[in-house]
Amino acid sequence: MQYSQIEITHSIVCPSCNTKNPLTGLQDRHKCYNCLQLIDLSFINIHGAVASRVFFGGYYDVITEALALLAENEEGSFSGFRHNGYTFQYKKRSARCHTCGTAFPLGEIVAAAGWVTCASCSEKTPVRACVGELADEDPRIAFVVGETVESGVSEARHPVSLNCSSCGGSLVADGTSRTAECKYCNNTNYLPDAVWRHIHPVPPHLPFYVVYQNDPLSRMEALVQFTQDLGGPGQPRAVDYFGLHGEMKIIPTGDRALKVQSDLQAAMGELLLPENLGLLERLFDGKACHDVALCTMLMSPSFGPFLPSFWPRVHPRIMEQLAKQPRLDVQLVNYLAYSDNPRVRQEMANRSYLAYPETLEFLLKDPDEKVREVLARQFDQPLSYYETLASDASALVRAALAGNKVAPGEILRKLRGDPDENVKTIARNNPAYEPGFFDRLLGR
Numbered sequence: 001m002q003y004s005q006i007e008i009t010h011s012i013v014c015p016s017c018n019t020k021n022p023l024t025g026l027q028d029r030h031k032c033y034n035c036l037q038l039i040d041l042s043f044i045n046i047h048g049a050v051a052s053r054v055f056f057g058g059y060y061d062v063i064t065e066a067l068a069l070l071a072e073n074e075e076g077s078f079s080g081f082r083h084n085g086y087t088f089q090y091k092k093r094s095a096r097c098h099t100c101g102t103a104f105p106l107g108e109i110v111a112a113a114g115w116v117t118c119a120s121c122s123e124k125t126p127v128r129a130c131v132g133e134l135a136d137e138d139p140r141i142a143f144v145v146g147e148t149v150e151s152g153v154s155e156a157r158h159p160v161s162l163n164c165s166s167c168g169g170s171l172v173a174d175g176t177s178r179t180a181e182c183k184y185c186n187n188t189n190y191l192p193d194a195v196w197r198h199i200h201p202v203p204p205h206l207p208f209y210v211v212y213q214n215d216p217l218s219r220m221e222a223l224v225q226f227t228q229d230l231g232g233p234g235q236p237r238a239v240d241y242f243g244l245h246g247e248m249k250i251i252p253t254g255d256r257a258l259k260v261q262s263d264l265q266a267a268m269g270e271l272l273l274p275e276n277l278g279l280l281e282r283l284f285d286g287k288a289c290h291d292v293a294l295c296t297m298l299m300s301p302s303f304g305p306f307l308p309s310f311w312p313r314v315h316p317r318i319m320e321q322l323a324k325q326p327r328l329d330v331q332l333v334n335y336l337a338y339s340d341n342p343r344v345r346q347e348m349a350n351r352s353y354l355a356y357p358e359t360l361e362f363l364l365k366d367p368d369e370k371v372r373e374v375l376a377r378q379f380d381q382p383l384s385y386y387e388t389l390a391s392d393a394s395a396l397v398r399a400a401l402a403g404n405k406v407a408p409g410e411i412l413r414k415l416r417g418d419p420d421e422n423v424k425t426i427a428r429n430n431p432a433y434e435p436g437f438f439d440r441l442l443g444r
């Protein structure tokens with residue numbers, strides 16, 4: 001299993017008191033350190049933001065950057081976004097100790113039961129295994145390391161004694177409210193900032209780490225997303241980066257571009273292994289980006305030469321799904337046309353304008369009458385194509401041709417004399433037919 005680690009730092013400006021609150025983990029809500037107002041974080045859809053499979057932060061998905069652009073030991077530059085007082089920053093970086101900065105070996109994170117112990121300073125760092133809610137949001141998130149939130153809401157832990165500003169009597173502020181009533185004179189004391197901060201210390205703004213589990217589908221999607229954005233790994237070009245810091249993202253050229261290309265092939269090869277059939281089928285679960293991802297993947301000029309070696313491993317169920325995709329590459333059409341499944345061949349017959357001549361030959365001889373019937377409805381094919389269909393043994397096929405609005409005149413003329421009454425009638429009623437001199441002479 002491959003993993004990819006992302007360092008995250010984020011904060012929210014309290015909508016009630018306008019104070020910036022550092023956030024130190026993945027959480028749905030947060031209690032303002034200054035005014036104790038509960039801030040709903042679900043509106044920023046933080047899990048979704050972290051998990052986003054499409055655009056994320058800057059120009060492309062951070063996972064893509066981690067997977068496709070950076071070498072295993074290489075860290076990216078910071079990237080991020082701001083939205084309604086919410087600031088998010090991320091970077092590819094391995095989880096590390098907050099105290100001494102030593103990175104944790106991945107094996108220890110994976111094997112952790114609640115925390116990892118730093119090899120250098122023995123400090124313990126929490127590790128949250130992602131099951132349940134978080135896993136539902138994004139099954140790729142495996143662990144969150146180094147969160148310092150406690151149940152998402154900070155509690156008052158340091159009550160202080162102070163004197164009433166009116167009568168000087170002693171009172172205790174327990175932190176449940178920004179004010180304290182004096183039991184001697186009933187004066188309402190507003191707690192000074194210093195006192196309040198003592199009761200509610202603002203934690204240091206520390207990053208935390210999200211460990212992604214990268215199955216071959218996630219990798220392929222990330223790579224496809226990336227190659228699509230950049231016009232294919234063969235054509236790396238600069239991207240207009242509209243993130244926060246105006247830094248240019250890494251542009252894949254040379255070795256990097258080659259790595260993207262080989263990674264893409266490796267991910268596809270892995271995905272086609274029989275044990276990954278379920279993963280591959282997820283490509284067709286109705287999410288728009290998926291079919292684009294697969295088609296782009298299979299259509300990528302860099303992938304084309306590898307199609308023959310992959311093709312025999314594509315499962316018939318995947319072929320059937322693939323055949324239904326609205327946008328199919330020429331090469332794919334010509335592969336799918338030779339499928340054993342007549343439904344797949346019918347779909348390809350409907351795209352005969354993309355078929356190579358030898359593929360057309362093959363389909364015209366298809367034992368399935370429905371495939372030939374579909375062919376008979378196609379436009380703008382060579383005359384020989386229509387001639388073959390006009391003498392087809394099946395009346396169903398000839399009837400389809402007789403109703404074809406762009407069938408050549410000589411073909412329609414032939415079908416107007418067809419032995420089958422139905423075919424004859426359809427051909428005679430075809431508005432595309434313009435009678436020639438002899439037709440008029442003979443009253444046909």
Ligand SMILES: [Zn+2]
Pocket residue numbers: 014015016017018019032033034035036037
């Ligand atoms: Zn506040």
Ligand SMILES: [Zn+2]
Pocket residue numbers: 097098099100101102118119120121122123
């Ligand atoms: Zn340490």
Ligand SMILES: [Zn+2]
Pocket residue numbers: 164165166167168169182183184185186187
């Ligand atoms: Zn008082």
